[in-house]
Amino acid sequence: MTEVRVRFPPSPTGYLHIGGARTALLNWLWARKNNGKLILRIEDTDADRSTQESIAGIIDGLTWLGLDWDEGPYFQTEFSKDHQQAAQKLLDSGHAYKCFCTREELEKKREAALAAKKDVRYDGTCRHLTPEQIREKEEMGLPSVIRFKVPQKEGVVAYEDKVLGTIERAYSDIEDFVIVRSNGKPLYLLCNVVDDIRDRITHIIRGQDHMTNTSRQVLLYQALGAPIPVFAHMPLTLDLQKKKISKRSHGEIVSVQFYREKGFLPWALCNFLVLLGWNPGTDQEIFSREELIEAFTLERISKVNSVFNYQKGNAKFFTDPKLIAINEHYLRSMEITELAQLVKKELEAEGLWDEAYEGEKQDWFLATIDLIRDRFHTLKDFTTAGRAYFSDDYEIMAKPLKKNILKHPELKTWLPQLGQRLGELESFTEEEVERVSREMAAELGIKPGILINGMRTVLTGQLAGPSMFAVLVALGRETVVRRLRNIDHLYEA
RNA sequence: GUCCCCAUCGUCUAGUCAGGUCCAGGACACCGGCCUUUCACGCCGGCAACACCGGUUCAAAUCCGGUUGGGGACGCCA
Numbered sequence: 001m002t003e004v005r006v007r008f009p010p011s012p013t014g015y016l017h018i019g020g021a022r023t024a025l026l027n028w029l030w031a032r033k034n035n036g037k038l039i040l041r042i043e044d045t046d047a048d049r050s051t052q053e054s055i056a057g058i059i060d061g062l063t064w065l066g067l068d069w070d071e072g073p074y075f076q077t078e079f080s081k082d083h084q085q086a087a088q089k090l091l092d093s094g095h096a097y098k099c100f101c102t103r104e105e106l107e108k109k110r111e112a113a114l115a116a117k118k119d120v121r122y123d124g125t126c127r128h129l130t131p132e133q134i135r136e137k138e139e140m141g142l143p144s145v146i147r148f149k150v151p152q153k154e155g156v157v158a159y160e161d162k163v164l165g166t167i168e169r170a171y172s173d174i175e176d177f178v179i180v181r182s183n184g185k186p187l188y189l190l191c192n193v194v195d196d197i198r199d200r201i202t203h204i205i206r207g208q209d210h211m212t213n214t215s216r217q218v219l220l221y222q223a224l225g226a227p228i229p230v231f232a233h234m235p236l237t238l239d240l241q242k243k244k245i246s247k248r249s250h251g252e253i254v255s256v257q258f259y260r261e262k263g264f265l266p267w268a269l270c271n272f273l274v275l276l277g278w279n280p281g282t283d284q285e286i287f288s289r290e291e292l293i294e295a296f297t298l299e300r301i302s303k304v305n306s307v308f309n310y311q312k313g314n315a316k317f318f319t320d321p322k323l324i325a326i327n328e329h330y331l332r333s334m335e336i337t338e339l340a341q342l343v344k345k346e347l348e349a350e351g352l353w354d355e356a357y358e359g360e361k362q363d364w365f366l367a368t369i370d371l372i373r374d375r376f377h378t379l380k381d382f383t384t385a386g387r388a389y390f391s392d393d394y395e396i397m398a399k400p401l402k403k404n405i406l407k408h409p410e411l412k413t414w415l416p417q418l419g420q421r422l423g424e425l426e427s428f429t430e431e432e433v434e435r436v437s438r439e440m441a442a443e444l445g446i447k448p449g450i451l452i453n454g455m456r457t458v459l460t461g462q463l464a465g466p467s468m469f470a471v472l473v474a475l476g477r478e479t480v481v482r483r484l485r486n487i488d489h490l491y492e493a
Numbered sequence: 494g495u496c497c498c499c500a501u502c503g504u505c506u507a508g509u510c511a512g513g514u515c516c517a518g519g520a521c522a523c524c525g526g527c528c529u530u531u532c533a534c535g536c537c538g539g540c541a542a543c544a545c546c547g548g549u550u551c552a553a554a555u556c557c558g559g560u561u562g563g564g565g566a567c568g569c570c571a
Contacts, residue, residue: 011571117494143569164497164499165510180569212567235564242563277505283519377533456531465534467530
């Protein structure tokens with residue numbers, strides 16, 4: 001059996017977006033499943049739009065996602081000789097011809113056709129030029145492009161698509177497309193095929209937006225005498241208005257970088273992305289890498305475009321709710337030591353990291369992040385909502401301040417008192433702090449919740465959180481007492 | 494205007510190829526209840542879809558035709 005070889009060929013004209021990441025992911029899965037190879041090929045033939053930052057961004061993005069490749073990155077521009085040779089071969093074999101029509105002429109014809117609501121295809125003006133006419137034009141110094149000579153015959157060009165079945169297109173519906181620019185530089189359609197042949201690509205997994213390219217590229221494979229790879233066209237990802245998601249119209253929300261900055265787990269993003277247009281045929285939605293590689297098949301890729309459910313301006317669901325849910329799932333269930341490494345980076349970035357968290361305070365650190373992760377959504381929450389566990393410099397949220405502190409002015413004296421009692425405790429355990437708290441509430445003739453939620457606000461700044469007695473123990477006696485004693489400033493504003 | 498692809502809950506989707514076990518299953522979201530010191534934690538429950546019309550058949554989400562709707566492509570971009 002021949003080796004499975006797939007490729008991810010981004011054009012470096014912007015950051016890596018989730019559509020590209022999804023394409024990379026499916027190719028990666030297919031390579032890994034078959035013990036094959038994934039080739040990263042940067043398609044930088046559009047010199048005007050390609051940038052170094054973009055190349056770095058794509059590589060960064062893939063690396064962060066954990067999508068490793070086996071060959072490359074190759075750069076398409078390094079193989080321009082191959083492309084030119086292929087073009088010459090097509091010219092020599094009569095599969096292509098020189099076309100001297102100018103852009104202006106073509107543009108005029110296209111507009112006229114569009115205005116007349118007619119076909120906008122190339123009319124074949126230069127297809128039947130005699131060798132003498134060609135020589136004449138060349139001697140006059142007229143620039144020319146090279147067009148592929150689409151067979152003028154009955155019937156269809158067909159290919160088998162792993163997800164869509166047989167795709168057919170009549171020869172007569174395909175125009176003589178340009179394969180080399182007038183400046184001598186070959187175009188995508190040709191380069192892509194030449195590179196795939198050279199890289200011995202066996203499966204081409206790409207978006208349905210390439211379907212018309214595929215029909216034309218099949219012609220190229222045939223003319224070049226190369227075997228045709230297996231195609232799998234995946235459905236596109238659209239926005240709620242059913243428009244293709246793009247960097248241009250959707251901005252950062254579709255960039256992989258955004259999710260990294262927002263504290264998402266890379267595998268959670270992959271898990272979400274793979275479910276956009278693929279499913280295993282079972283109810284399973286959460287997969288480890290190994291499970292996903294095992295379960296993945298080309299045939300189960302959906303034919304239907306999916307919607308990235310993102311509503312602008314929604315603070316709670318700042319991206320697709322399902323993505324957030326999957327991220328939460330991993331945040332809550334992943335190995336705590338693995339999570340610790342990620343939280344460490346977050347704390348370091350905020351200047352809150354303490355080396356002792358990997359030394360004498362390690363048990364405390366692991367227990368604490370395990371305690372608070374249940375209500376968190378992203379890694380960022382550890383330094384925002386969870387900041388009070390690692391620093392005295394945390395914000396008291398307005399809502400709990402009003403509801404749990406200002407509403408009960410007596411807390412100004414009660415809380416320091418409670419702090420005093422907690423400080424005098426012989427053993428600072430959940431049972432003991434609970435006993436003391438409830439006893440004091442009973443003495444005062446108030447509901448325990450007033451004291452408890454007052455403490456929550458003062459000690460964590462948050463409206464919600466884990467069991468308060470567990471929180472007290474996590475914070476430790478010294479911190480609890482210090483914070484409870486110093487609350488006058490809360491009443492000042 | 495031409496060509497190609499597609500059509501199940503709000504969203505992601507199972508079921509379609511091999512018609513009956515589907516008055517359509519799961520997940521997310523939403524709503525309600527429980528737990529409780531709080532909560533965007535957890536548990537339990539609920540709402541919610543086969544685009545439309547015709548045909549084939551004892552029987553259609555499933556097969557066929559049409560309609561409508563959506564998407565993609567129609568560059569000397571990739």
